[in-house]
Amino acid sequence: MALVLRSHPCSSLAKHEEFNSLTSIRVKRRNSIRAAGSDLSTIEKQTIKLGASELEVTKLGIGAWSWGDTTFWNDFSWDDRKMKAANAAFNASVDAGITLFDTAEVYGSKLSFGAENSESLLGRFIKERKQRDSTEIVVATKFAALPWRLGRGSVVSALKDSLNRLGLSSVDVYQLHWPGVWGNEGYIDGLGDAVEKGLVKAVGVSNYNEQRLRNAYAQLQKRGIPLASNQVNYSLIYRAPEENGVKAVCDELGITLIAYSPIGQGVLSGKYTPENPPSGPRGQIYNKEFLTNVKPLLERVKEIGGNYGKTSIQVALNWLIAQGNVVPIPGAKTAEQAQEFAGALGWTLTEEEVKELRETASKVRPVQGFPVERL
Numbered sequence: 001m002a003l004v005l006r007s008h009p010c011s012s013l014a015k016h017e018e019f020n021s022l023t024s025i026r027v028k029r030r031n032s033i034r035a036a037g038s039d040l041s042t043i044e045k046q047t048i049k050l051g052a053s054e055l056e057v058t059k060l061g062i063g064a065w066s067w068g069d070t071t072f073w074n075d076f077s078w079d080d081r082k083m084k085a086a087n088a089a090f091n092a093s094v095d096a097g098i099t100l101f102d103t104a105e106v107y108g109s110k111l112s113f114g115a116e117n118s119e120s121l122l123g124r125f126i127k128e129r130k131q132r133d134s135t136e137i138v139v140a141t142k143f144a145a146l147p148w149r150l151g152r153g154s155v156v157s158a159l160k161d162s163l164n165r166l167g168l169s170s171v172d173v174y175q176l177h178w179p180g181v182w183g184n185e186g187y188i189d190g191l192g193d194a195v196e197k198g199l200v201k202a203v204g205v206s207n208y209n210e211q212r213l214r215n216a217y218a219q220l221q222k223r224g225i226p227l228a229s230n231q232v233n234y235s236l237i238y239r240a241p242e243e244n245g246v247k248a249v250c251d252e253l254g255i256t257l258i259a260y261s262p263i264g265q266g267v268l269s270g271k272y273t274p275e276n277p278p279s280g281p282r283g284q285i286y287n288k289e290f291l292t293n294v295k296p297l298l299e300r301v302k303e304i305g306g307n308y309g310k311t312s313i314q315v316a317l318n319w320l321i322a323q324g325n326v327v328p329i330p331g332a333k334t335a336e337q338a339q340e341f342a343g344a345l346g347w348t349l350t351e352e353e354v355k356e357l358r359e360t361a362s363k364v365r366p367v368q369g370f371p372v373e374r375l
């Protein structure tokens, strides 16, 4: 902009007017992009490095837990209509410039009736998309630290099975889904082996507490491999990482915090109320009492969003990104949901709003998290 002003031959008033008019055109253009919630390529850079790895990821990713799942999501049934909606969610995300997808070997476990494996679905969506364009998709998947999986060899072996389901020769991020019952040293060595074999670009963990993070970081560091990420439950209705030292240690060691359930499994949209609770297992977690208790927070989130022409979901995701070093991965079941997420990028809540929302959120009693965080 300074260049435009210097090179303009007219008076300073004209320069000023031109500045204002150019700014206004840009703001209008940006607002229309925001309203559409898409085409991130035309606004400021929307990628960051994952921890100290070389991997660039979008500032927001998409969670694929619900794709094919019949244990927690989808009212215990999966069908072609839901599959098409998930496929549309995938394509809408990529169209909007969001290319990071998070899945896991246990999502859509074949143990549950009618389920389809989430990795297989994601692999199929990627393959179909590749026939249309060459957009690079960044895949993050996870190793299930099941009690009978002992030692480092189990990590590379499980990763190879994941790669088969995904139809890929390598993935971008491989994460330990939760800490092992018998210890983690073997699994961490296995992550390092996966990097050295060229099967994965970056490695991370999930549901790791502060001490486990420090241990994993130090163990990988001896091999010159950065621990890139820790994926934990983090949202305006679940701020445990701020209180249990996990966010602080991620910032200290340069580990990206990947925030799961970042829209409180749909609650932060405001669509669930004490009169209209979510169906399935979510109804037990976000019960009438919780949904009554969370109302003042939801009202304030909505009000703030209104000032920006943004939805509550977009505010909730923007609030997480505003913490710095946080990549939220909301789950999208439909194209519309994915498009809405894209509108969380390209603008910023003020520091005062970020602070005020934290204060309002601190009055809400958090829901029960994953117990391993506290062990």
Ligand SMILES: NC(=O)c1ccc[n+]([C@@H]2O[C@H](COP(=O)([O-])OP(=O)(O)OC[C@H]3O[C@@H](n4cnc5c(N)ncnc54)[C@H](OP(=O)(O)O)[C@@H]3O)[C@@H](O)[C@H]2O)c1
Residues within 6 Å of the ligand: 062, 063, 064, 065, 066, 102, 103, 177, 206, 207, 231, 232, 259, 260, 261, 262, 263, 264, 265, 266, 267, 269, 271, 313, 329, 330, 331, 332, 333, 336, 337, 338, 340, 341, 370
């Ligand atoms: N590492 C771990 O242990 C762990 C644990 C949990 C999740 N994760 C990861 O994190 C991802 C996201 O977490 P999550 O799926 O638990 O929760 P979430 O992202 O907070 O919520 C996702 C749900 O919110 C609803 N929703 C989505 N967009 C919406 C919109 N625009 N308006 C209204 N409702 C909307 C949808 O369900 P409805 O439409 O049915 O309401 C959707 O399935 C998962 O997919 C998974 O990849 C990891």
